[in-house]
Amino acid sequence: MRQVGIISGSGELPVEFARSASEKGIEVKIFAIKKITDKKIEQYGKTYWLNFGEAQKLIDLLKEENIKDLVMLGKIEHYSLIFSLHKLDKRAREFLSKLRDKRAKTILEAVMSELKEEGFNFIDPTPYLKNLLIEEGVIAGTAEDRLIDDAVFGLKIAKEIADLDIGQTVVVKNRIVVAVEGIEGTDRCIIRGGELGGEETVVCKVARKNQDMRYDVPVIGTKTLKSMKKAKARLLAVEAGKTYLLEREKFKKLAEKYGIAVIGFKL
Template sequence: MTGSPLPRRIAILAGGGSLPQEIAYRLKARGDHVHILAINGAAEIKDDATLQTSVDFAQIGKILSVLKNDKLTEMLIIGSVKRPDLANIKPDLGFFRAVPTVIRLIRAGGDDAVLRGVIAFFEKHGVRIVGPADVVPELLVSSGPLGRHGADSRQKLDIAKGLAVIRRLAPFDVGQGVVVAQGVVLAVEGAEGTDRMLQRLVARRANQNYLECGVLTKGPKPGQEMRIDLPTIGPNTVHNVQAAGLSGIAVAVGCTLTAERDDLRNTADAAGVYVEGVALGELQKRAKADRVTLDLQVFGRRRASATQRSDCIKGGGVLTVLAQEGVAAAATVVHRAHVLAIETGEGIDQILLRSGDLRQWGRGVWMRNAGVTVLADSRDLDATLLARAAETGLAGIAVMLGDSTLAIERKVIEEADKRGLFIAGLTWGQGEPG
């Protein structure tokens, strides 16, 4: 006869939102020992009954000490966070001991690469990182409608397109959320997160009637590390979807979290918004990078670093894949291998403004002229755009030229030189379609 399983001793490294506290309640109700590590400036824990310690991003030594002293063998990392501003962190001795790891994380680029590095670091110190599916599988979305409303046949076509775009963008570590209406991709989530993506659609609602039947699709990127940063929806998602004039939310079954599920269901039912779990099928398989071969040529006096050249090619790959999916994306902004923003109708000037606010690791790092914007059409490259790029702190601009017979105007190159920007052209590699 076997006895009951021993209580788990689990830490919750808590970011923003209600999920960290909700999960802590559930684990404690099962008899597990829970210790919340509440990240300063992010966590919203209002539970005095649960053991908790406040930590800063850079207090690595303090985090490891708590894990050791409280004999915590597992850790769940949950809740929304922004990459910290390196100018404002409060490092301890453990941070300086981990400097090589920190540098690798800063250079890692996209979110998934950073999170894999975080997991490897803690597991090297003997703490098993667990995911929501390991500890609270009941919070994952199941197949079918969550409430009274469901998607009709036309809306299911939009859902399929949104999930297809997520799958195709997976090799570039971008795009957990995509909005589609009547077959048109209205928005692709960049570094701003789902809520801000939806909020920017509100301003476009008045003169774009097809928004009335649009859908927010969310799902993990194929091959994504599933223990951290799962797509999440809650009552606030429904409010933002309704404000944007969309009619529903479709999310991946078994790998999307629900926060405040009862409130989510009631809010959606009252708003007439459907929330539906969709089986991913092919999306569940690990994506292989689409073969997009691009050649880069830099013009003018300014040179591009190896990182900046790589960012240009990554941005060009994103635009190429979106074009193949029929998405009219005019530009993207990439900073240190992280896709910050993708333009899908709001205008290039707007994504440049937005990307400045989405700087990674703080303004000091961002303003070293490290980011690039990649344009789908050379006709968008003019003096006004060059001025905006320089003001935003970009290092340069690359243009999709398609084939090597096209060129960038000399006056544009000269203006870029004056602005301290490099100008580059991206052309198809051998065997690629134009």
């Protein structure tokens, strides 16, 4: 039986992958992070729980289980990594010290390269998650033309920001960029955008121009909507075909309840 190892961060995405792979008859081995990974992932395969930063232990376990194919899914906050160096083991500290910079893309690509040198292969998880990819068009609600105009403007800016690996999200209002996602993450960026721009901001989230679907693919879910409600934002514009939507039916009902429109744009 084919087996796949999942290096799992937080959120529903690694859980969805584990469920889908298991249903397709693949043996799933899960390498979870204490206090970060959702415990319900355990139902889909043998699970090892590691402390944040135990790089050598992870590698040793992967080899013990004879894992060859890997996926790396779920959020590990960028600021948690950068400001938690004291929690990292010797292998992880040595690894970080060799990087040219500490941008998310740099770190993730270097992790994949390091593990590849150890004999592991990162596979594209998209075939197991196709049902989560957002399609072009209206997902929920309706939006006035002025908000859609803001979305078209904001998506172009977001694409440039994402390609610089600063963040994946910008918040705009009246064709003015009021907030750009940095190390704080999407939800804090949305809330800051509301504080600066007031009501009826537009949140734009995109993938990089040449997005590698094996890592750091943009994700939205009910948490995104809750942050938007707090910010009194009105429209969520995302890149179709390269953004994952979690818990679709629950998400759509909540968007309707909050009066938030959600649209997928082909870029």
